[in-house]
Amino acid sequence: MGMYTKICLDLKFKENLPLEVVEALKVLVGEADGNLYTRSDFPDHEFFNSNRWDFMLRCSSFYHTPFSFAQLNYSDISKQYYLTSSSDFKNYDNEVELFFDFVKDYVKDGYLGYSLYEEDIVPTQYFLQDGKIVKLINNI
DSSP, X not given: OOOEEEEEEEEEBOSSOOHHHHHXXXXXXXXXXXXXXXXXXXXXXXXXGSTTGGGGGGOOOSSSOSSOEEEEEEETTTTEEEEEXXXXXXXXXXXXXXXXXXXXXXXXXXXXEEEEETTOSSOEEEEEETTEEEEEEOOO
């Protein structure tokens, strides 16, 4: 059956986000129907080849928290998008790592969020520093 991975995001995107990225993010948070798009409508990244990318941020289980939350906001003041979410799902195809790899070109340096595998006690934290994903893994 597989184990659940919780993923919490706090993303601050750069200005002038490409439309194809905005549309993909809208599908991820449930603001747009992914069935209305073809694969070519989304960025050319391996993340979009995974079978379950489009509902990753909208899944939940009773192992972590029995509901999910995902919201994409645009600020007219800063002229940028923000994504906040909390969800959990079975990370069969390494979607968490692929997602962070995908967003690294579009987000600002700093804290991105964390993931917590079902059997772990301490989450893995993700940061962007100088265009590279940095994972902070604490083992107890």
